[in-house]
Amino acid sequence: MQQPIQAAIFGLGITGSKTAAFLLDRGIRIVAAVNATNFLGQDVGIALGRSPIGVVVTSDAEAALSQTRPDIAIVATQNGIEEILPIVKRCLEHGADVITIAGDAYFPSIDSHQAAVQELHALALARGKTILGTGVQDVFWDNLPVLLSGAAQTITGIHGSTCALADEYGDWVLKALQIGASPAAVAKSALHPFSSALIGPLHNIARQLGLSVTDIHQTVEPVVARQDFEPVLAGRTIHAGQVVGLNAITRLITTQGVTLSAGFISKLREVGDSDFVEWRIEGTPNLHVRVEDRHDIDTTSATVVNRIADVIQAPPGFLTVSDLAPSRFSPHTSAITENRT
Amino acid sequence: MQQPIQAAIFGLGITGSKTAAFLLDRGIRIVAAVNATNFLGQDVGIALGRSPIGVVVTSDAEAALSQTRPDIAIVATQNGIEEILPIVKRCLEHGADVITIAGDAYFPSIDSHQAAVQELHALALARGKTILGTGVQDVFWDNLPVLLSGAAQTITGIHGSTCALADEYGDWVLKALQIGASPAAVAKSALHPFSSALIGPLHNIARQLGLSVTDIHQTVEPVVARQDFEPVLAGRTIHAGQVVGLNAITRLITTQGVTLSAGFISKLREVGDSDFVEWRIEGTPNLHVRVEDRHDIDTTSATVVNRIADVIQAPPGFLTVSDLAPSRFSPHTSAITENRT
Numbered sequence: 001m002q003q004p005i006q007a008a009i010f011g012l013g014i015t016g017s018k019t020a021a022f023l024l025d026r027g028i029r030i031v032a033a034v035n036a037t038n039f040l041g042q043d044v045g046i047a048l049g050r051s052p053i054g055v056v057v058t059s060d061a062e063a064a065l066s067q068t069r070p071d072i073a074i075v076a077t078q079n080g081i082e083e084i085l086p087i088v089k090r091c092l093e094h095g096a097d098v099i100t101i102a103g104d105a106y107f108p109s110i111d112s113h114q115a116a117v118q119e120l121h122a123l124a125l126a127r128g129k130t131i132l133g134t135g136v137q138d139v140f141w142d143n144l145p146v147l148l149s150g151a152a153q154t155i156t157g158i159h160g161s162t163c164a165l166a167d168e169y170g171d172w173v174l175k176a177l178q179i180g181a182s183p184a185a186v187a188k189s190a191l192h193p194f195s196s197a198l199i200g201p202l203h204n205i206a207r208q209l210g211l212s213v214t215d216i217h218q219t220v221e222p223v224v225a226r227q228d229f230e231p232v233l234a235g236r237t238i239h240a241g242q243v244v245g246l247n248a249i250t251r252l253i254t255t256q257g258v259t260l261s262a263g264f265i266s267k268l269r270e271v272g273d274s275d276f277v278e279w280r281i282e283g284t285p286n287l288h289v290r291v292e293d294r295h296d297i298d299t300t301s302a303t304v305v306n307r308i309a310d311v312i313q314a315p316p317g318f319l320t321v322s323d324l325a326p327s328r329f330s331p332h333t334s335a336i337t338e339n340r341t
Numbered sequence: 342m343q344q345p346i347q348a349a350i351f352g353l354g355i356t357g358s359k360t361a362a363f364l365l366d367r368g369i370r371i372v373a374a375v376n377a378t379n380f381l382g383q384d385v386g387i388a389l390g391r392s393p394i395g396v397v398v399t400s401d402a403e404a405a406l407s408q409t410r411p412d413i414a415i416v417a418t419q420n421g422i423e424e425i426l427p428i429v430k431r432c433l434e435h436g437a438d439v440i441t442i443a444g445d446a447y448f449p450s451i452d453s454h455q456a457a458v459q460e461l462h463a464l465a466l467a468r469g470k471t472i473l474g475t476g477v478q479d480v481f482w483d484n485l486p487v488l489l490s491g492a493a494q495t496i497t498g499i500h501g502s503t504c505a506l507a508d509e510y511g512d513w514v515l516k517a518l519q520i521g522a523s524p525a526a527v528a529k530s531a532l533h534p535f536s537s538a539l540i541g542p543l544h545n546i547a548r549q550l551g552l553s554v555t556d557i558h559q560t561v562e563p564v565v566a567r568q569d570f571e572p573v574l575a576g577r578t579i580h581a582g583q584v585v586g587l588n589a590i591t592r593l594i595t596t597q598g599v600t601l602s603a604g605f606i607s608k609l610r611e612v613g614d615s616d617f618v619e620w621r622i623e624g625t626p627n628l629h630v631r632v633e634d635r636h637d638i639d640t641t642s643a644t645v646v647n648r649i650a651d652v653i654q655a656p657p658g659f660l661t662v663s664d665l666a667p668s669r670f671s672p673h674t675s676a677i678t679e680n681r682t
Contacts, residue, residue, distance in 0.1 A: 022494045025494065138491065143488055143667075146667075147480060147669070150484075150644060150647050150669045151640035152640075153639065208669060209671075210671075285636035289485075290633075295627075295628070302491075302492055302493050306493075326484075326487075328490050328549060330550075
């Protein structure tokens with residue numbers, strides 16, 4: 001018998017809140033909402049600027065999970081695996097599959113969090129549950145170039161570029177991006193706030209194409225202003241030729257001679273800019289695909305919702321998106337047929 | 342034990358020849374090459390402008406198949422299912438899986454060739470073999486919008502546009518395209534040489550998203566010259582505002598309220614033109630993806646080669662690409678492990 005999917009949401013920040021709203025719009029029942037500070041004691045619907053749904057935001061994850069036993073938990077709290085580990089464990093122990101937008105969970109086997117990953121993987125297997133990291137990467141940074149590769153006869157390189165406009169990110173990012181500096185002053189080893197964002201997707205591409213990664217190189221290059229302009233936030237004029245952002249380039253070398261690279265551009269918005277993503281396949285033939293506006297918050301939240309059915313049906317373990325078929329719009333995600341455990 | 346894949350190629354026209362060359366470059370052994378007229382008695386390698394490979398082009402399909410028993414047959418002879426039916430039957434009877442670039446085989450269940458399709462499907466099931474239609478549609482007209490949909494929360498429409506530059510197609514196409522006519526003279530029911538090309542892909546998209554098609558509308562619209570120019574072939578000046586090609590628009594209505602449409606633009610090349618494909622998803626959020634140059638011959642041939650492993654492993658029957666995972670570059674297609682029958 002079909003039953004409505006019951007979901008718990010952990011974290012009601014920008015993306016968590018959007019995801020919660022999308023869950024409701026799809027007819028997925030939010031049975032628990034856990035947040036550290038904001039909205040505590042408020043009805044989730046009210047917190048989302050909507051009608052009340054009869055579920056109150058709490059900081060008590062244990063009580064929320066044990067009282068509601070959701071089918072799926074959406075973890076949108078933090079970016080690191082150690083940080084999300086206690087919540088994910090608790091969700092698995094209470095019988096929920098887990099989808100997280102934590103960046104470090106996107107391709108967990110290549111980051112430095114091995115012990116935490118193995119602990120979560122073992123627990124997921126023991127409980128027969130699935131953990132998946134997903135987000136904007138899933139379609140745009142990973143499955144898009146893999147799909148394009150299906151039209152290629154030979155490949156010597158797959159090269160991506162993705163741009164995040166930093167105007168709304170706040171002061172710490174603007175400082176890290178060395179806004180207004182001279183390009184010559186930017187070290188190739190400069191700290192880029194999102195330097196690791198594309199490592200997981202590139203590894204996923206390698207895995208999906210059967211390529212063996214032998215080496216990883218990372219450099220940072222300045223992005224310079226095309227003309228004088230006054231950024232929305234920075235409060236002063238940036239002159240043409242001055243640093244307006246940084247491009248963190250990750251390059252994977254493989255034994256098959258295929259180079260995989262991607263640049264994560266993070267910059268202030270100039271005229272004509274968008275948060276685009278594009279991929280070039282170097283080979284026979286050369287191919288190029290571009291998405292002009294990624295709409296990160298919307299597409300990450302929608303991807304999470306579209307992945308729910310996949311994750312509920314997936315084999316247990318700490319998976320990556322390359323263990324699943326590519327995501328697609330699944331309008332009928334609101335009900336599941338499998339028996340609840 | 343791994344054995345090299347053995348392939349037969351039927352049809353050594355432009356795409357068939359390119360596919361044959363790609364097969365050899367991947368280490369796939371061509372054991373038979375069948376063509377109606379050209380290259381008869383020539384070594385296949387010579388016919389491709391390469392070194393001889395010890396296989397002679399023949400017009401005798403029966404002898405070629407019975408003597409070589411290939412694992413896979415590539416059928417690149419004609420576009421209609423009735424036309425390819427005798428060859429496909431023969432291939433199945435001799436134990437070969439079949440990949441064809443015949444346009445009508447791309448989504449066979451919705452065209453008018455039901456009897457032929459059912460005959461082939463039944464034979465494929467009886468022989469435990471697979472038939473698949475593929476080509477440039479697979480990645481660009483079908484899986485690309487489906488992949489993009491995975492980042493959408495709601496969808497009200499999926500709208501594509503694909504452009505084929507007609508300069509090299511010859512007189513019959515130029516005449517059909519009403520080159521030089523006044524736009525007002527083009528009837529909405531005008532004959533477009535490729536008016537049916539996108540029906541299959543649109544149906545495949547509907548199928549992959551679980552949408553039920555209730556109605557199909559087709560119209561033709563003139564494409565007008567942006568400025569005066571002299572086409573490479575036509576031998577006379579086309580003036581700004583005159584017809585420079587036609588856009589055949591196919592629109593599928595679904596019970597879910599999602600409209601699927603795609604325009605097949607076939608036109609003479611003006612400055613800045615390419616054989617692009619683009620898709621827009623209307624929904625939350627709006628999304629747009631564009632591939633600037635499709636390189637039809639190369640990408641169709643590469644897609645065929647990349648699909649070989651899928652088809653050898655697929656369940657028997659007359660399949661469509663929506664029965665398979667999306668295509669991807671598969672560099673190790675040259676060998677199979679399954680036992681030959």
